[in-house]
Amino acid sequence: MIGRYDWAGGTEAMLRFGPATGPVVVLALPLFEEANRTRAFAVTMLRRLAERGVASVLPDLPGQGESLVPLHDMTILRMQEAYGGVVDHFDREGRTCYGAGIRSGALLDALGLLFGRWHFAPQDGASLLRELTRIKSVEIGKSLGECWYFEHAEKGVDPVPSVEIAGNVIAPDLLTDLSVKTPFDRSPGTAHRTLRLASDPGEADRKVEGTPLWRRSEPGNDHAFAQILAEDIVDWIATCER
Structure with a gap:
């Protein structure tokens, strides 16, 4: 389902998955050329969330995806403001939001009123x-x-x-x-979970075996790995919601 959200710079589209009630995961894709390599994988992951009864959205942030806003007009702050607009959209509906970011997408959730942040292979x-x-x-x-x-x-x-x-x-x-720019720091009172590939030496709450799709020359997908990440998000949110 395609929805819309507003931010200070206008209106953008977002793909919506899952139920119309309950918590919502707002996913940010990697910036620039990596997004095309991970978009299909991200959609698969969000569909797995929907199957488990968890709602999610994949917004087109300004300058990215199908947005008509020129990238050369963008700063990281404006992208963060747009991400915050997505969160505000659901906050007005009384729904709790959880941020999710893949790679450099982890840089974009700093301004949203989030109940937790989940990052996969975050990149500064x-x-x-x-x-x-x-x-x-x-x-x-x-x-x-x-x-x-x-x-x-x-x-x-x-x-x-x-x-x-x-x-x-x-x-x-x-x-x-x-x-x-660095991903949002852990702060008291806000849940934060980081996953990395087993081959990644960075700090993480969990290391997982998987394929770094962003290293491929062409877009790809990995349904089994998307299922693993989706299940991790579902279990993490269930813990946060207690």
């Missing part, structure tokens, strides 16, 4: 910026230094022109944002 902004820099380096065939995205601008030009990375036209301000 600095790590994502390094990946984008490597991609751009390969595209142009040379190494790039720190803040390379400002180097091509003519002196005195304001605003600084956007740069294209793997088909994404990104404003330098957004790239600067990434250099300091």
Whole structure:
């Protein structure tokens, strides 16, 4: 089912799954080129949640997915504000919301009034910026230094022109944002659960065997792994709701 949500910049679409009552999981996909590699997997995961009686939504955040808002107009803060708009939509209905983020999607739930945050393989902004820099380096065939995205601008030009990375036209301000952004810290009174792949050395509440779909050259899916993650979310929410 396709729904709509409002935020300060307009109206965007969201895919809705599961019952019209009870808690809602709001899922944020990875930013930029990774989303196409994980979207089908995310939808499978949310359908498994619906089968277990848990509602969820997959919003098109501005500048991402099918949104008509140009990515080059976006900052991380504006994306966070839009994510907060999704949460507000359900808060007005009296429903509790739980944030879920895959990879760099874990950067986007900072402003929502959430009862808990569930992150899978969370990635901080600095790590994502390094990946984008490597991609751009390969595209142009040379190494790039720190803040390379400002180097091509003519002196005195304001605003600084956007740069294209793997088909994404990104404003330098957004790239600067990434250099300091981290997933929302654990805080007293707010449930927080982190899952990582068994091969990931980062800290986690649980390590799971699975395929890093974001490393594939083409979009993919893994129904069995989506089931594992969905069951983890269901069990975690049940604990939070007690």
